Amino acid sequence: MSQDESFSALFEAETSGQGRQRTQLRAGQRIQGTVVAITGDTVFVDVGGRIEAHLARNEVLGEDGEPTVSIGDTIKATVAKAGRGAPILRVALGRGQADTAELELAAESGTPVEGTFSKAVKAGLEVDISGKRAFCPASQVDLQFVKDLETFVGQTHFFKVLEVRDNGRSIVVSRRALLEAERAEKATELMGRLEVGAELEGIVQSLQPYGAFVDIGGVQGLLHVSQISSARVSSPSDVLSVGEAVKVQVQSIESQADGKPPKIGLSMRALEQGGGGAAAPETEVVTATVEKVENYGVLVSTPGGSGLIPTSELDLPPGADPRRRYKVGSEVDVVPMRGNAGGKLRFSVRAVAQVEERKAFANFRQSQGKGKGGGKKSGSLGSLGDLLAGIDLGGGGKKKR
Numbered sequence: 001m002s003q004d005e006s007f008s009a010l011f012e013a014e015t016s017g018q019g020r021q022r023t024q025l026r027a028g029q030r031i032q033g034t035v036v037a038i039t040g041d042t043v044f045v046d047v048g049g050r051i052e053a054h055l056a057r058n059e060v061l062g063e064d065g066e067p068t069v070s071i072g073d074t075i076k077a078t079v080a081k082a083g084r085g086a087p088i089l090r091v092a093l094g095r096g097q098a099d100t101a102e103l104e105l106a107a108e109s110g111t112p113v114e115g116t117f118s119k120a121v122k123a124g125l126e127v128d129i130s131g132k133r134a135f136c137p138a139s140q141v142d143l144q145f146v147k148d149l150e151t152f153v154g155q156t157h158f159f160k161v162l163e164v165r166d167n168g169r170s171i172v173v174s175r176r177a178l179l180e181a182e183r184a185e186k187a188t189e190l191m192g193r194l195e196v197g198a199e200l201e202g203i204v205q206s207l208q209p210y211g212a213f214v215d216i217g218g219v220q221g222l223l224h225v226s227q228i229s230s231a232r233v234s235s236p237s238d239v240l241s242v243g244e245a246v247k248v249q250v251q252s253i254e255s256q257a258d259g260k261p262p263k264i265g266l267s268m269r270a271l272e273q274g275g276g277g278a279a280a281p282e283t284e285v286v287t288a289t290v291e292k293v294e295n296y297g298v299l300v301s302t303p304g305g306s307g308l309i310p311t312s313e314l315d316l317p318p319g320a321d322p323r324r325r326y327k328v329g330s331e332v333d334v335v336p337m338r339g340n341a342g343g344k345l346r347f348s349v350r351a352v353a354q355v356e357e358r359k360a361f362a363n364f365r366q367s368q369g370k371g372k373g374g375g376k377k378s379g380s381l382g383s384l385g386d387l388l389a390g391i392d393l394g395g396g397g398k399k400k401r
Helices: 003-024 100-109 176-191 350-368 384-389
Strands: 030-038 042-046 053-056 074-081 088-090 113-121 124-129 132-137 156-165 170-174 199-208 211-215 220-224 245-254 263-267 286-294 297-302 305-310 331-338
Touching (some): 156 176, 297 331
Parallel strands (some): 132 170, 220 263
Antiparallel strands (some): 030 074, 074 088, 113 124, 156 170, 286 297
């Protein structure tokens, strides 16, 4: 091939690639690309075109201020701007100064927007999206029904824009839609590697007389009451609480027809070491340090090890947000629980008052037993035998000997 022919071939490939980019990319399109470079303020993403797309670095920063992606990682994003020059990508819309056009783009593309629950109103919550007011119906706040919407006020989350009307004066968003999509994605990934004998972390979703349904990553399995502990458990609610994190082992995977998800049997009993049973409080109060606060409870560390205070053992009003009461780094008095299912340490705040009451009562009984005169209780009426000894049973006014 001559030099002229080689140049022509390169030019044709270059221009045809540019043409494909213009026809393939459009504003609002969801794409997947590969991170090829990260600079001070820009992430460069290869989306298959002649020019790498640009993504603002601050869109992929974690809580520690460092990027959550690395070179070679795959990333999903939305084309915010296409045409001449490098395409501009967005991972989430609504950051900075949100405008109606950007929210309409989010509604069209399904791109999540970031917002903050600002106020509880009738049938839902108001959401502040960079100055724009949106409405999130109560049914769209979480995967499950939320009784006390006030607990979400002040929390920042990502939302899916359901509709934008009246030039941006009416905006409806959903947090639940994103949670469901995330759970479905995790479920698909999990089912590809799930096998009998696998040990997984799960969250108790509901309690029934015959067992508990546990979410193991977008897929629910049944933890039968007989598989909760090696000790007899009369009711799952005696040992478990909704929202609690548990460790389980997959016992069975049963396929179903009509495209229904498989039935998954779980066990905590199989993971027990040396038995166990229904959790009961110890008699010792220890000081714990709060490490992390989750919806299902508070993770703490103690001199005896780290563990969980389930939500049901926090002694909070129903629906209250544990994040407002328990701050990371603060200390809290707890009581270790015996018979921790699966060998996992669990603690209770509610049991602290009970343990202290029992100790106070025991001290009181001990002090009452330290009387004078042959060990009788000081100030007491004595035993039943003492009382009968002073009664004239013979009717003659003398003690019967």
